[in-house]
Amino acid sequence: MRNTGALRAxxxxxxxxxxxxxxxxxxxxxxxxxxxxxxxLQNSADQLPRELADAVVRDxxxxxxxxxxxAARAQELSTYASDFRASRPSEFAGAWIGPDGKAVVxxxxxxxxxxxxxxxxxxxxxxxxxxxxxxxxxxxxxxxSTLPREVASQVNGTSIDILDNQLVIDLVNSPIGSALNxxxxxxxxxxxxxxxxxxxxxxxxxxxxxxxxTRGAIADTPSTDISxxxxxxxxxxxxxxxxxxxxxxxxxxxxxxxxxxxxxxPDPANVQGSAQIGTFDRSSLGSASGLDWSVISLNDKxxxxxxxxxxVRGANGSTVTITGTASxxxxxxxxxxxQSSSFTCGVVAADRVETQLFMEDGSSRTVRGFAxxxxxxxxxxxxxxxxxxxxxxxxxxxxxxGAPDCTEANLALAxxxxxxxxxxxxxxxxxETGSTVRTAQVG
Numbered sequence: 320m321r322n323t324g325a326l327r328a329x330x331x332x333x334x335x336x337x338x339x340x341x342x343x344x345x346x347x348x349x350x351x352x353x354x355x356x357x358x359x360l361q362n363s364a365d366q367l368p369r370e371l372a373d374a375v376v377r378d379x380x381x382x383x384x385x386x387x388x389x390a391a392r393a394q395e396l397s398t399y400a401s402d403f404r405a406s407r408p409s410e411f412a413g414a415w416i417g418p419d420g421k422a423v424v425x426x427x428x429x430x431x432x433x434x435x436x437x438x439x440x441x442x443x444x445x446x447x448x449x450x451x452x453x454x455x456x457x458x459x460x461x462x463x464s465t466l467p468r469e470v471a472s473q474v475n476g477t478s479i480d481i482l483d484n485q486l487v488i489d490l491v492n493s494p495i496g497s498a499l500n501x502x503x504x505x506x507x508x509x510x511x512x513x514x515x516x517x518x519x520x521x522x523x524x525x526x527x528x529x530x531x532x533t534r535g536a537i538a539d540t541p542s543t544d545i546s547x548x549x550x551x552x553x554x555x556x557x558x559x560x561x562x563x564x565x566x567x568x569x570x571x572x573x574x575x576x577x578x579x580x581x582x583x584x585p586d587p588a589n590v591q592g593s594a595q596i597g598t599f600d601r602s603s604l605g606s607a608s609g610l611d612w613s614v615i616s617l618n619d620k621x622x623x624x625x626x627x628x629x630x631v632r633g634a635n636g637s638t639v640t641i642t643g644t645a646s647x648x649x650x651x652x653x654x655x656x657x658q659s660s661s662f663t664c665g666v667v668a669a670d671r672v673e674t675q676l677f678m679e680d681g682s683s684r685t686v687r688g689f690a691x692x693x694x695x696x697x698x699x700x701x702x703x704x705x706x707x708x709x710x711x712x713x714x715x716x717x718x719x720x721g722a723p724d725c726t727e728a729n730l731a732l733a734x735x736x737x738x739x740x741x742x743x744x745x746x747x748x749x750x751e752t753g754s755t756v757r758t759a760q761v762g
Contacts, residue, residue, distance in 0.1 A: 363387070367708070368637035371654060371662050378664035378693070379652050381420075386652050389420050390707030393651035393667075396422040399438070400648075404449065407431055412445035412452075413481030416650030416666075425481065445484040452479050453671070456486055460673055460685065471683065476674035478690070481649055523625025524584055524596075526550050526563075526641075526703040527632035527656030530615075531585045531593060534571045538591050545590060546571060549656075549702035551713045552641065552745060553626050556600075556614065557753035561622045563615040564748055564756070565701030566715050567602035570613045576602045582615050584624065596621030603751070605684025609673065611715040612748040613701070629757040631656045631703040640759045644746055645709035647689035655693045655704045655714055655740065665692030665740075667706075672741060674716070688715055688743045704742045710756050713748060716741030 364372070364383040372383040379386060393416050400414035403424065412425035424435045425443040432442040447455075456479055463474050475489035524530075528550050533540040548569035556562050567573055571580040578600045583593035595618070602613035617626050629641040639656070647670045654664040669690040689712065691704070704712040749756055 368639060370637040371639055374654055374662040374664045375652070378654075379666070381652070385420065387707045389416055389650075389652050390645070390709060392416060392420065392422055393648035393706065394645050394709070396424075396440070397646045397648050399440070400424060403435070407434075408450050409448050411450075412443075412448050412484060413479075414648065415481060416648060417441070418650070425484065447484055449479075449481070452481075452484070452486065456671075456673065459486060459488070464683070464685075468683070476672065478669045478672045480669070523628070524550065525625060525628065525630040525632050525638060526552050529585055530565075530596075531583050531590065532569065532571055532580055532599070533583075534580055537581065537583055537593055537595075540591070542590060547585075548700045549714070550615075550626070551701050551703050552631070552710050553628060553757045554749065554754040555757065556616075561617040561627050562600065562754060563597070563617060563621075563626055564713060564745070564752065564754060565613045565615055566713055566743070567604040567611045567613045568715070569701045570599045570602035570604075572599070573602055573604045573613075576604065576606070578602075578616075594620060596624060596626065605686045608747070608751055609685045609687030610747060610751060611686050611688070611743050612713060612752065614752050614754065627757070629759045631705065637662075639705060639708055641703075641705070641710050641756065642708045642761050643710070643758050644749070644756055645706050645711045646746055647711060647742070647744055651706050653691045653693060653704055653706050653711055653742075655691070655742075656702050663694040665694075667691050674741075686715065686741070688712065688741050691740050691742060693740050704740075704745075710745045710758075712742030712745050714740060715743050 364387055367375075367383050367387075375381065375383050375386045381389070396414050396416065399422075400411070404411040407426075410427045410431035412427055414422070414424045417423050421441050423441045423443055425445045426432050426435060427445055427448055432444065435442045456477060459477055463471055463477070466474075477489070478487050479485075480487045526549075529547060530550055531537070531545050531547055533545055537545065546569065548565060550563050551565040552563070554562050554564050567576070570576070570578075572578070578598060580599045581595050582597045582599065583595050586593045597615050597617040600614040600616040604611050630638045631641065632638060645651075647667045649667050649670050651667045652664065653667055654662050656662060667689055671687065672690045673685055673687050693704075700714055702714045703710065704714060745756060748754070
């Protein structure tokens with residue numbers, strides 16, 4: 320089968336930033352009204368599956384409780400930063416969670432620094448506001464879009480490095496790329512993984528599990544034309560119908576975003592006999608918003624199989640119950656779930672990343688999201704990214720999609736900054752699709 324996986328990406332990363340460039344394009348019931356969707360509500364550390372707790376200790380080198388605490392702290396910071404930016408746009412220059420877990424707000428004036436410190440946050444001084452950086456990034460990408468394709472294709476990606484208050488450009492190490500003479504930075508960031516122990520497996524499908532898709536009936540489709548992706552978050556659409564939110568490039572009709580392609584739960588013994596659990600309703604890949612998302616409409620078999628629950632899969636069949644949604648904050652801890660690499664963890668390295676995606680017809684599209692240092696493999700695309708027990712995003716891109724496992728990816732990519740992934744913020748996906756992510760009460 321064709322392993323759709325994560326979009327392949329070139330990555331440069333450090334503790335301050337990380338960015339992507341795509342090398343090639345890949346061709347229920349209503350939510351419980353009593354559920355609190357608030358981002359601060361999380362399960363306690365002893366309620367996390369052991370596999371997730373082990374991944375946190377292994378990849379982040381912090382305790383499971385500190386993982387939850389930092390995730391909650393990041394969302395508190397996100398709310399504060401949003402309000403502060405709205406009231407003082409010319410003085411706000413970014414916000415992040417530092418390696419020590421402290422919340423930091425960057426500002427451009429002493430007066431703003433005093434106000435932030437009075438509110439109990441650490442401060443950092445910067446020369447350019449966040450609005451200024453975003454305007455510069457927009458101007459830069461507009462310039463790149465005017466370049467001839469043979470030149471533009473040498474720009475892997477662009478991003479904002481809020482820690483150093485600058486733009487970052489990733490170029491291909493080629494004669495054309497070198498001729499552009501634009502700055503790039505390299506640093507070493509490595510994720511160390513180890514195998515987990517067996518655990519009881521819930522056989523029901525959920526976020527992070529595998530689905531396969533085809534343009535037509537799977538019984539009539541050659542195995543080479545069957546694509547593999549991962550379920551994202553279970554949700555309901557604006558009419559209350561059960562859906563799953565996954566990656567847009569997983570849709571066989573991703574070039575147009577049209578619905579209709581069937582989605583199946585794979586039968587390993589007979590893939591052509593796999594049960595259909597829904598169809599792609601619609602998708603978006605590098606449209607005006609730059610998001611990479613798809614909406615999978617679930618049929619009765621899909622919901623009765625378990626895709627109407629607020630759960631995602633981790634290592635060895637363990638599950639995490641989603642208790643709310645979150646926004647990406649630099650430095651916040653994250654863990655991703657996917658059918659190829661299960662739980663892997665890292666931190667948000669950039670809360671805004673843009674890259675040009677070149678399509679088979681020669682056109683290009685801009686894909687926007689956030690970057691994390693979690694390892695992602697081919698087939699993980701569409702899978703769930705969480706911070707604490709909050710839904711954060713959908714896996715879209717990776718610099719390690721072609722690796723057989725994360726250990727191999729770490730070894731191969733260590734000299735280039737380590738493994739890294741591109742995520743699409745779930746709050747933005749939900750808003751654009753008119754969907755509501757399924758969540759459960761904390762208890």
